[in-house]
Amino acid sequence: MGNHAKPAKDHAFFQHHFNTVGQQAGAAKMGMWLFLATEVLMFSGLFLAYFIVRALYPEMVLSSHELLDKTMGGINTVVLLTSSFTMAMAVRYAQLGDNKRCATQLLLTMACAFIFMGVKYVEYTGKFSHGVFPGAFFNYDEAIQYAHSHGHSFRGLPHVFFGLYFVMTGLHGIHVLVGIGVIFWVYLRAKKGHFKDGYYAPVENVGLYWHIVDLVWIFLFPLLYLVK
Amino acid sequence: MADAHSNESNYLTATRGLKSWLFTLDHKRIGLMYLVGVLVFFLAGGLFALTLRTELLTPEGGDFISATTYNKMFTLHGAVMVFLVIIPSVPAALGNFLLPLMLGAKDVAFPRLNLLSFWVYTLGSMFFLYTLAAGQLDTGWTFYTPYSNTTGTAVISATFGAFILGFSSILTGLNFVVTVHKMRAPGMTWNKMPLMVWALYSTAVIQVLATPVLAITLLLLIVERTLMIGIFDPAMGGDPVLYQHFFWFYSHPAVYIMILPGFGIESELIAVHSRKHIFGYKAIALSSVAIAIISFVVWGHHMFVSGQSELAGIVFSFLTFAVAVPTAIKTFSWVATLYKGSIEFNTPMLYGLMFLFTFSIGGLTGIFLGALSVDVHLHDTYFVVAHFHYVMMGGTIIAFVGGIHHWWPKMFGVMYSERWGKISALFIFVGFNMTFFNQFLLGQQGMPRRYWSYVPQFQQQHILSTVGGYLLLIGFTIIAIYLVHSLRNGKKVGPNPWNAQSLEWTHTASPPIEHNFHGQPVVENDPYNYPEIDRTGASH
Amino acid sequence: MATFMAPENAEAKQAVADAATEVAAEVTKAPLPPVETAHPWAMPTAASTFAEDTDALYYFITALDTVFFVIIMGAMGYFMWKYRRRSKDQKTSSITHSGIVEFLWSAIPTVLLLVIFVWGECDFVKQSVPPADALDVRVTGQKWYWTVEYPKYPGVSLSSSTEEPALTLMVPKDKPVRLTMTSTDVIHSFYVPAFRVKRDVVPGRYTQIWFQATRVGEFNLFCTEYCGDLHSQMTGVVKVLEPDNFERALIAAGILEKEDGESLAAYGERVYRRRGCAACHSVEGKDGIGPAWNGLYGRTESLTDGTTVKADDEYIKNSIYEPNSQIVAGYSPQMPSYQGLLDEEQVTAVIEYIKTLK
Numbered sequence A: 001m002g003n004h005a006k007p008a009k010d011h012a013f014f015q016h017h018f019n020t021v022g023q024q025a026g027a028a029k030m031g032m033w034l035f036l037a038t039e040v041l042m043f044s045g046l047f048l049a050y051f052i053v054r055a056l057y058p059e060m061v062l063s064s065h066e067l068l069d070k071t072m073g074g075i076n077t078v079v080l081l082t083s084s085f086t087m088a089m090a091v092r093y094a095q096l097g098d099n100k101r102c103a104t105q106l107l108l109t110m111a112c113a114f115i116f117m118g119v120k121y122v123e124y125t126g127k128f129s130h131g132v133f134p135g136a137f138f139n140y141d142e143a144i145q146y147a148h149s150h151g152h153s154f155r156g157l158p159h160v161f162f163g164l165y166f167v168m169t170g171l172h173g174i175h176v177l178v179g180i181g182v183i184f185w186v187y188l189r190a191k192k193g194h195f196k197d198g199y200y201a202p203v204e205n206v207g208l209y210w211h212i213v214d215l216v217w218i219f220l221f222p223l224l225y226l227v228k
Numbered sequence B: 001m002a003d004a005h006s007n008e009s010n011y012l013t014a015t016r017g018l019k020s021w022l023f024t025l026d027h028k029r030i031g032l033m034y035l036v037g038v039l040v041f042f043l044a045g046g047l048f049a050l051t052l053r054t055e056l057l058t059p060e061g062g063d064f065i066s067a068t069t070y071n072k073m074f075t076l077h078g079a080v081m082v083f084l085v086i087i088p089s090v091p092a093a094l095g096n097f098l099l100p101l102m103l104g105a106k107d108v109a110f111p112r113l114n115l116l117s118f119w120v121y122t123l124g125s126m127f128f129l130y131t132l133a134a135g136q137l138d139t140g141w142t143f144y145t146p147y148s149n150t151t152g153t154a155v156i157s158a159t160f161g162a163f164i165l166g167f168s169s170i171l172t173g174l175n176f177v178v179t180v181h182k183m184r185a186p187g188m189t190w191n192k193m194p195l196m197v198w199a200l201y202s203t204a205v206i207q208v209l210a211t212p213v214l215a216i217t218l219l220l221l222i223v224e225r226t227l228m229i230g231i232f233d234p235a236m237g238g239d240p241v242l243y244q245h246f247f248w249f250y251s252h253p254a255v256y257i258m259i260l261p262g263f264g265i266e267s268e269l270i271a272v273h274s275r276k277h278i279f280g281y282k283a284i285a286l287s288s289v290a291i292a293i294i295s296f297v298v299w300g301h302h303m304f305v306s307g308q309s310e311l312a313g314i315v316f317s318f319l320t321f322a323v324a325v326p327t328a329i330k331t332f333s334w335v336a337t338l339y340k341g342s343i344e345f346n347t348p349m350l351y352g353l354m355f356l357f358t359f360s361i362g363g364l365t366g367i368f369l370g371a372l373s374v375d376v377h378l379h380d381t382y383f384v385v386a387h388f389h390y391v392m393m394g395g396t397i398i399a400f401v402g403g404i405h406h407w408w409p410k411m412f413g414v415m416y417s418e419r420w421g422k423i424s425a426l427f428i429f430v431g432f433n434m435t436f437f438n439q440f441l442l443g444q445q446g447m448p449r450r451y452w453s454y455v456p457q458f459q460q461q462h463i464l465s466t467v468g469g470y471l472l473l474i475g476f477t478i479i480a481i482y483l484v485h486s487l488r489n490g491k492k493v494g495p496n497p498w499n500a501q502s503l504e505w506t507h508t509a510s511p512p513i514e515h516n517f518h519g520q521p522v523v524e525n526d527p528y529n530y531p532e533i534d535r536t537g538a539s540h
Numbered sequence C: 001m002a003t004f005m006a007p008e009n010a011e012a013k014q015a016v017a018d019a020a021t022e023v024a025a026e027v028t029k030a031p032l033p034p035v036e037t038a039h040p041w042a043m044p045t046a047a048s049t050f051a052e053d054t055d056a057l058y059y060f061i062t063a064l065d066t067v068f069f070v071i072i073m074g075a076m077g078y079f080m081w082k083y084r085r086r087s088k089d090q091k092t093s094s095i096t097h098s099g100i101v102e103f104l105w106s107a108i109p110t111v112l113l114l115v116i117f118v119w120g121e122c123d124f125v126k127q128s129v130p131p132a133d134a135l136d137v138r139v140t141g142q143k144w145y146w147t148v149e150y151p152k153y154p155g156v157s158l159s160s161s162t163e164e165p166a167l168t169l170m171v172p173k174d175k176p177v178r179l180t181m182t183s184t185d186v187i188h189s190f191y192v193p194a195f196r197v198k199r200d201v202v203p204g205r206y207t208q209i210w211f212q213a214t215r216v217g218e219f220n221l222f223c224t225e226y227c228g229d230l231h232s233q234m235t236g237v238v239k240v241l242e243p244d245n246f247e248r249a250l251i252a253a254g255i256l257e258k259e260d261g262e263s264l265a266a267y268g269e270r271v272y273r274r275r276g277c278a279a280c281h282s283v284e285g286k287d288g289i290g291p292a293w294n295g296l297y298g299r300t301e302s303l304t305d306g307t308t309v310k311a312d313d314e315y316i317k318n319s320i321y322e323p324n325s326q327i328v329a330g331y332s333p334q335m336p337s338y339q340g341l342l343d344e345e346q347v348t349a350v351i352e353y354i355k356t357l358k
């Protein structure tokens, strides 16, 4: 649609409705920042809900969070931080026009994302197999037994905590999956050698997105796993 | 100027076929598709309203529809009008069409995103339609918990619909903010932007900042309903008032998402048709920004009697009054613009003047509601219903209809019938006030809203209100007929029938050419600098 | 993960909602008293001390708004006439702004709005602090009726759910009354227009309001928070009495007695409705907070301590007077004791009523 003779601009991805490449890149960047702002605002709604629940039932939150596996959470934190680093490297290489190295770094980033999701899978299934489901599906008998076997005991209504846990980490997990998708997309483009000095906005924007996903986790981890 | 464009194909005829519309990246076509969608849903929402108004002809419930049906009607009416009509109305329909033209740009910054946003809107409205089919929805447009957790109707599909629509709104807002920042024509400084652009800009900022909170609120509501995680439902350990905080944190700013674009249209109508430079340009532009900011911290005025803390009530009341001041500034500025003008009473201007009348009543009655002790009496009565119809219908919709008339020749290159335009405006003015002025009196006497049956003494006013509703239907039907009729038979117009000074009139044909402008327009002039203005200083 | 929709829950919820609708549909109501108003343009009759305060501010805002509206419309109308377009090239003024005018029309409304804010705030604060000697009343909102109890008068209970006049609340004139309110299901809102009081009634918490009636008579009570199908039927009557005969009248209206010729079971059903049993016990097989009553009589109940017991007269009586001595398995000890609140005859009547429920 809407394809017409365009003036020979300096690269193939210039869109006709902009006047200059700089304008196009500036718009893309600003759009991305605004988008990230909406993401942050969306998660801050969840954080708010979390803080309110925590203020209402401090004991319950404290006693429930013991059941989360700090080691796995810690591993995931390291994995995500690493992936942020490789992502930053990918952006750097894209800026230099080194599509090959860029692709490698993107591949590493995706690998980290998969590890992260793998660990989450293990954590989730571990919880589910002991009756720790979100909300109404929370099986009190099994969950209490499970907690006892680890030397913990619940106070209050732990299903609220786990409800929030699943919603928060679940929504974050969805963002990781989307991240894998878009990283794969720029990876393909890097493979085709699309990026060069002056045109690397897609990698940069995907990078920004990935850093936000990482940042959200940096907040989720202490709030959920390290309440004390 | 007209001749320069005359042999160029315009955006309507540039390409043909359904596909060339549905997959277009042209902001003008997307705007028109939105316009059609919005008007169709406006008709639907209006018919829901008339159904419930008909039931209210008699105090006893049930002589036309059952309580259950009544509750579904006002819910669908409110939800359709808010989420499908008024929020996308001015920004997505007219705004899409006008923003790049007014800025001197070839398109919005992200045309693909723009199309996506339209499709997301369509998808969201499909969910609403599904709700209609699937047992419907009876929670009120506010979806208050725990009622919405327990009622058996299609809450999930409707909230999911609203959730999707939220994304459409975010995408449009994001697109507009970037467009205004990055796509202005050379010479188009912030101080030379038409006030319509300022209004769309402030609106877009609120859309981007507030809608994500709505998204998460609705998501939590869906999760609460399906999994019962226990944050809103007291039976599961949650707090139902928390939901209200979340909801109004979005929905109060949302009322300014609804009205700011209306303000933008109003500024254009008043200035162009009185041939005067708008009075207090800076004050009008900046007060929109002030409203956008303050609007985020007044949400608690919907909750004065909900059991939130007394202190919270006091703070919210104070801030509510603070947000009224910038609106007052605008109102006075519009009236002052008329001073020593050359006022023509054509249809757009009639709506511009009608807006001043009805919106002032709506805004002034907001003052009653912001006053704590008085709101205790008026909360959730018909007084509130009347207030918000005076601002939403009497403000935004009236401005929207005025805007449709004002830009109709630009959009289609034809003129509608002035005579029928005036007749229908009269119907709408009378019908509107008859429908809703009575409701202030009902509310002040204690008639609660969302009531299917009521105490007999209120009957007389309810009858008047219902009759007024039918007059509105007649008025809008007339408009629909002559507008459609004008598409084929209307008188052809030149690029600038109103002799206005902003770029969409001065620099392109009617209808505009496909790429908006031949070459890049360069702005030297102020958008309100009309030739009639007496520069000699004699008229001072 | 669990399936997206939870069918059992949805169905169960639907069932509860349907049942509630059926119950409510049976309830017929006496007409409400007319809302007294001098004039459709005026506020309704003022019957509490707050009413006068609120009305004063209401009329003040009305006057102020009218002044502003007249100024705006007056100016608009005048300009419309004076500056109507007479010729195509009519010259217009080049004014674009005026600092002093703009300052004035920002500052004057600001000051006036501040006055309104402070005024409304003061009255609101007054409404939030009940005097210590207020008469205590407990109000429970429920789909779709109100139940009212008086801690000072045990056994007295009023409810808007009856076929009898929907008498819901009785209060003495000129005495402060404090309402402590809660809901057992969704949010309702307690509103008496004549008193200018309104407060949401929220499940899981207690909200409070107080007022002092200034006028003897009957006034409307409305539910103003949307609560489902019969929201508009969740109305009642507030009766204000002279302090001298308040107590006598309250006890006469609030104490339930068997009427001549009424069967014991029918009387039992009235007790069931009027004494709030319906809040927790359904009679058609839907378990609520407490077990449903149909099929109860004669069945064998398992208790939380592992024993079983046959539901006979003795057991039911014990369940009413000392509910926490034997807890039915699967329930929590939430039922209040009705010792001193229901007399022997009423308990017998309830038992007779339960027997009729299959």
Ligand code: HEA
Binding pocket: B142, B255, B256, B258, B259, B301, B302, B320, B321, B323, B324, B325, B327, B328, B329, B331, B359, B360, B362, B363, B364, B366, B367, B369, B370, B371, B375, B378, B379, B380, B384, B387, B388, B391, B392, B395, B396, C064, C065, C068, C072, C108, C109, C110, C112, C113
């Ligand atoms: C277009 C939408 C729109 C707009 C612009 C407004 C504008 C305002 N609204 Fe309204 N409002 C709604 C839409 C809107 N509202 C809706 C939808 C609801 C109900 C939702 C629901 O419950 O379903 C609602 C409900 C609502 C409430 C809650 C009532 C209740 O439920 O108890 C309150 C309370 O403070 C309020 C106040 C105000 C105020 C103070 C303004 C101000 O911004 C108005 C400012 C304008 C003026 C004041 C007029 C012009 C000024 C002058 C002429 C100057 C001189 C004036 C003086 C000195 C007094 N509104």
Ligand code: HEA
Binding pocket: B039, B042, B043, B044, B045, B046, B047, B049, B050, B052, B053, B074, B075, B077, B078, B079, B081, B082, B085, B086, B139, B140, B141, B142, B385, B389, B392, B393, B397, B401, B435, B448, B449, B450, B451, B452, B465, B469, B472, B473, B476, B477, B479, B480, B483
């Ligand atoms: C934009 C917002 C909007 C608009 C325009 C309207 C318009 C109307 N509304 Fe509304 N209304 C709401 C938003 C709106 N409403 C909301 C949010 C609620 C609260 C819901 C809740 O409690 O949850 C509400 C509630 C509400 C109630 C209260 C119900 C109750 O509490 O029990 C009533 C009762 O009278 C009512 C009546 C009407 C009427 C008669 C119109 C009329 O003005 C309608 C007239 C319009 C038509 C008849 C359609 C004609 C259209 C065409 C012919 C198509 C062609 C058009 C063009 C070319 C322009 N509405």
Ligand code: CUA
Binding pocket: C141, C142, C143, C144, C187, C188, C189, C223, C224, C225, C226, C227, C228, C231, C232, C234
């Ligand atoms: Cu109870 Cu409305």
Ligand SMILES: [Cu+2]
Binding pocket: B251, B252, B255, B298, B299, B301, B302
């Ligand atoms: Cu508001």
